[in-house]
Amino acid sequence: MLISYNWLRELTGTTSTPREFRERLTMVGLAIDAVDELEDDSILDVEVPSNRPDCLSHIGIAREVSVIEKSKFSDPQAEISNLKYKVPRTEGKASDFTSVEIKDLDLCPRYAARIVRGVKIGPSPAWLAQRLGALGQRPINNVADITNYVLHELGQPLHAFDLAKLTEQRIIVRRAKAGEQLKTLDGVERTLDAQMLVIADAKLPVALAGIMGGEASEISEATTDVLIESAYFNPDSVRRTARQLGMDTEASRRFERGADCENVLKAQTRCVELICEIAGGVATEDAIDVYPAPLPARTVDFRPAKVESITSLRVDLSEMMRILTALGFTSGESAKGNTLTFAVPSWRADVSIEEDLVEEIARHVGYEKIASELPPSNVSGEYQPTEMKQRSLRRALKDAGFDEAINFSFIDTAHDEQFELIPGLVAEANNVGFVALKNPIIDEATRMRPTLLPGLLESVRHNLNHGIRDVRLFEIGRVFAKSDTGELPNERDALALIATGGATEEGRAQATREFDFYELKGALEAGVEAMKLGPLGFAGDSIKHLREGQSAPIYLPDGTKLGSIGRLSEAIAASYKFRQPIYVAELDLTALLESRECATQYKPLPRYPSVVRDVTLLVSRDVAFQQLRNAVDSEHIADYSGTKLVGTYEGQSIPEGKRSVTLRIEYRSDERTLRDEEVEERHRALIDSLVKKFHAELH
Amino acid sequence: MTAELNFEDLKPRVNAIQEVFQQKWERFRYFVLDHSDPKFIEHLKAEWRSGDSLLDMAVEAKDELERLRIELIGKKSELAALKKDVGRIRKEQRGIAGQAVNNLDIFIGNPLRDAEDQLQRLINKLRTESERIDVTLPGRRPRRGHLHPITMLRERIEDIFVGLGYAIEDGREIETDFYNFDALNIPENHPARASQDTFYTTDGFALRSQTSTVQIHAMQRRGAPVRMIAPGRVFRRDTPDPTHNPMFFQVEGLCVDRGISMAHLKGTVAEFLRRMFGPETVTRFRPSYFPFTEPSAEFDFSCFKCGGVGCRICKNSGWIELGGSGMVHPNVLRAAGVDPDVYSGFAFGLGIDRMCNLMYGLDDIRLLFENDVRFLEQFD
Numbered sequence A: 001m002l003i004s005y006n007w008l009r010e011l012t013g014t015t016s017t018p019r020e021f022r023e024r025l026t027m028v029g030l031a032i033d034a035v036d037e038l039e040d041d042s043i044l045d046v047e048v049p050s051n052r053p054d055c056l057s058h059i060g061i062a063r064e065v066s067v068i069e070k071s072k073f074s075d076p077q078a079e080i081s082n083l084k085y086k087v088p089r090t091e092g093k094a095s096d097f098t099s100v101e102i103k104d105l106d107l108c109p110r111y112a113a114r115i116v117r118g119v120k121i122g123p124s125p126a127w128l129a130q131r132l133g134a135l136g137q138r139p140i141n142n143v144a145d146i147t148n149y150v151l152h153e154l155g156q157p158l159h160a161f162d163l164a165k166l167t168e169q170r171i172i173v174r175r176a177k178a179g180e181q182l183k184t185l186d187g188v189e190r191t192l193d194a195q196m197l198v199i200a201d202a203k204l205p206v207a208l209a210g211i212m213g214g215e216a217s218e219i220s221e222a223t224t225d226v227l228i229e230s231a232y233f234n235p236d237s238v239r240r241t242a243r244q245l246g247m248d249t250e251a252s253r254r255f256e257r258g259a260d261c262e263n264v265l266k267a268q269t270r271c272v273e274l275i276c277e278i279a280g281g282v283a284t285e286d287a288i289d290v291y292p293a294p295l296p297a298r299t300v301d302f303r304p305a306k307v308e309s310i311t312s313l314r315v316d317l318s319e320m321m322r323i324l325t326a327l328g329f330t331s332g333e334s335a336k337g338n339t340l341t342f343a344v345p346s347w348r349a350d351v352s353i354e355e356d357l358v359e360e361i362a363r364h365v366g367y368e369k370i371a372s373e374l375p376p377s378n379v380s381g382e383y384q385p386t387e388m389k390q391r392s393l394r395r396a397l398k399d400a401g402f403d404e405a406i407n408f409s410f411i412d413t414a415h416d417e418q419f420e421l422i423p424g425l426v427a428e429a430n431n432v433g434f435v436a437l438k439n440p441i442i443d444e445a446t447r448m449r450p451t452l453l454p455g456l457l458e459s460v461r462h463n464l465n466h467g468i469r470d471v472r473l474f475e476i477g478r479v480f481a482k483s484d485t486g487e488l489p490n491e492r493d494a495l496a497l498i499a500t501g502g503a504t505e506e507g508r509a510q511a512t513r514e515f516d517f518y519e520l521k522g523a524l525e526a527g528v529e530a531m532k533l534g535p536l537g538f539a540g541d542s543i544k545h546l547r548e549g550q551s552a553p554i555y556l557p558d559g560t561k562l563g564s565i566g567r568l569s570e571a572i573a574a575s576y577k578f579r580q581p582i583y584v585a586e587l588d589l590t591a592l593l594e595s596r597e598c599a600t601q602y603k604p605l606p607r608y609p610s611v612v613r614d615v616t617l618l619v620s621r622d623v624a625f626q627q628l629r630n631a632v633d634s635e636h637i638a639d640y641s642g643t644k645l646v647g648t649y650e651g652q653s654i655p656e657g658k659r660s661v662t663l664r665i666e667y668r669s670d671e672r673t674l675r676d677e678e679v680e681e682r683h684r685a686l687i688d689s690l691v692k693k694f695h696a697e698l699h
Numbered sequence B: 001m002t003a004e005l006n007f008e009d010l011k012p013r014v015n016a017i018q019e020v021f022q023q024k025w026e027r028f029r030y031f032v033l034d035h036s037d038p039k040f041i042e043h044l045k046a047e048w049r050s051g052d053s054l055l056d057m058a059v060e061a062k063d064e065l066e067r068l069r070i071e072l073i074g075k076k077s078e079l080a081a082l083k084k085d086v087g088r089i090r091k092e093q094r095g096i097a098g099q100a101v102n103n104l105d106i107f108i109g110n111p112l113r114d115a116e117d118q119l120q121r122l123i124n125k126l127r128t129e130s131e132r133i134d135v136t137l138p139g140r141r142p143r144r145g146h147l148h149p150i151t152m153l154r155e156r157i158e159d160i161f162v163g164l165g166y167a168i169e170d171g172r173e174i175e176t177d178f179y180n181f182d183a184l185n186i187p188e189n190h191p192a193r194a195s196q197d198t199f200y201t202t203d204g205f206a207l208r209s210q211t212s213t214v215q216i217h218a219m220q221r222r223g224a225p226v227r228m229i230a231p232g233r234v235f236r237r238d239t240p241d242p243t244h245n246p247m248f249f250q251v252e253g254l255c256v257d258r259g260i261s262m263a264h265l266k267g268t269v270a271e272f273l274r275r276m277f278g279p280e281t282v283t284r285f286r287p288s289y290f291p292f293t294e295p296s297a298e299f300d301f302s303c304f305k306c307g308g309v310g311c312r313i314c315k316n317s318g319w320i321e322l323g324g325s326g327m328v329h330p331n332v333l334r335a336a337g338v339d340p341d342v343y344s345g346f347a348f349g350l351g352i353d354r355m356c357n358l359m360y361g362l363d364d365i366r367l368l369f370e371n372d373v374r375f376l377e378q379f380d
């Protein structure tokens, strides 16, 4: 909202400089974004809060200024509200020349029309053109400029029709008929719907109510008689129509936020006064004012003690009264006990409760006068129950070389069937109800993501496109699916990892090794271990979005399926034009965090040395390491203390379909040092058993 | 007992040893010079041409010299035998003979030992030189990852508020209109509710446009008094551009108790900002309007870059706008089942993304969600 400093000075007699205004208005809640210094005026750009349409006018700002500058006025509010307008020459009744009918009172509770006959349309006098020009408004003609002038002065949008161009000189306020056309003043042909309120003559719409007039009834040089419209339109109706038609005008901006219904006649009188003075003509003695159901006067009960209890400010009652009175609130003489009743001025639709009045007083006393202290504390702070675990997880993944990604929560529907979703999100994997956005902002992104993977794949693509080939990312975020009951959608927290390229060292260009499945698995295990959860279980099995033979479901120790890990399928990789292997994992973090924590339990240090024996078995490639290890564990050998992998080998000298697996078996007793021979004996028995169980050969 | 010997008998042997020495010493004679003497090196290069490097040559020369020393003055050398035989010389000649043998030992031994010593020094020097490392090469460590700047800021904010006695809460990201609007005193036809500004699912639920939704749930669950902050992801229907994203992160705080006033709001926000931006930080409250608070205030803090003098970050005003706040509207308390006649409270909200922009001087906030490794690497 642009405010002319000169105009403000005229209204208030202030001597403050524009700079001083910047600070003072800001501190009463009217932030000044900028002060534009013109040659002979300064223009203040005021950011008016959405609940204060009364400040979208010079009179409104002047009222605030008069409260701020109390010393300069005996009764500033009276001066402002008593502005009396005098129309020099009147003749006849408005009803002699026109008629007004409101068909939709819900959208237009009040409409007033007054006629001025015999005007001389021409350019505005210099002072008027200049004043509007300073506010960024291009001068049009004297009558149109005067309506705009009054809008800036009093905040009431007005419209002037060429009376002769209104069929039967009638005004009908009604909803448009669906498909009805209206060419607005900006030259655009508008097609209307049945929700939009229009001003019509006997036949056709002549203006979009509260937004813009029509071209057909526009004031021209040939105009002699004008009809001045002053009305109150329903804010929601104006907002809806303006949005729908993509329009935003000085008028619509004010009606949308709420004009002052009691300002209708005053503004109209002011407008007619100026027209007669500047463009000549004779006004009708009265206006047709259709206002069948006047808005009730509103009052607010106010306990002065509330000012201190809410704000901690101590304010004298007389100062409270001064502020509220200057703002236009009036109080009945009789205070009932500690309560005063204030009548709310018609321009303050935002005030309805006691707290509103407390704010009025507080902002004019000054927020800066409010003390600053911490509330007395009788509680202790607490993190979310899983926060520390999540912090450990994030840091473990970070240490493992993964950067944390955050992607938008909405993705393309093209990914709908591509991925196997985490089990916690949907009851049945093959019957997923996806959550869709009704009004997306990014065209393709209408799906609330049921998986984090498409976002991470997009991030990898972005990086590869920028020449970064070694990328490791993780993301923790919410995933969504429809609930079975049709209530609010299911929401779960998911964890996803993605890795491609090679493992690099800080400050060195060459990757030390290429990523593989085990890098990703290791990072995931490190993250889970850092939370003292797991250990996770993995089993070779196929997963929709992963490459056959390099994929595994992930399980909790109790066998609950959590998600999946593996190499991205060729089909999906090809759709992204990835030419290097991509490894991904995703799991249900909510379920993981709910799982049981591993307790730390001290075990005495070994007192006797251990004996280790390696065994290399030639087995079918289908035999998994975990099967072998489980088999060793389940032999229950005396003094057996654990198995580790030494390595696997396939290739030269190994028959097709087979591989060799070398295990290191550790034996240790808590009572004594084991003798070689006894270990040898047990080890040999173990080997025999393994050979039999897995049809293995020794290698 | 063997027969006594005459000094004369030993003389030829002394001469012979000396002759052998003189003959073989020719190849080593410059090595008695200091090992850094150019002649030393020249000689080494000339005589031990076969070596690949100076170090190889020196090692070879030293080995050869060592062999010569053993041959000439070692335990099994002729000289050693000669020394033994001195004992067999007639008593009256023994002194002179001993003297002669000793002289020979010194005459041969000293240059041999000196040369060997110099060669060893050269070898040591060359070896040290060849093993000299470039201490400015990068230290060996695997590339580490980085936390997202939003995570780091969120954790820092949480730490500060937990320290101030607040509980951290989070809730659903898809909400009913009741929690997203009604309970927050946002009227039926408020522009924020329009599908222009708020995302809706096809089932009519809203993507939360502020984490105040969490506050309502928390008040309903915990009752009053309550102190909490809700950091989280929120959604507003803005087209992505350098200063907008349709998704961002914010923190909303709430403190409800008996006797809470705006002074407590000011004190809390100011304390938070001092802990966040430094003890010099000054906070300013300005009247404003939000449907869910009354009275309402926006808060600015003195620019952490210029200290209030004016700079690019604060647009020369010295102040940085950060968030909104106010005393919780009685309707909001009622909606959450808290009696506004007994309790009062304050609430505040601020954008984590916005803080991130300020602190790191981002020029395009879309970078926050592009996950470009070159961007992420700059934080932490």
Ligand SMILES: [Zn+2]
Pocket: B303, B304, B305, B306, B307, B308, B309, B310, B311, B312, B313, B314, B315, B316, B318, B319
């Ligand atoms: Zn600054």
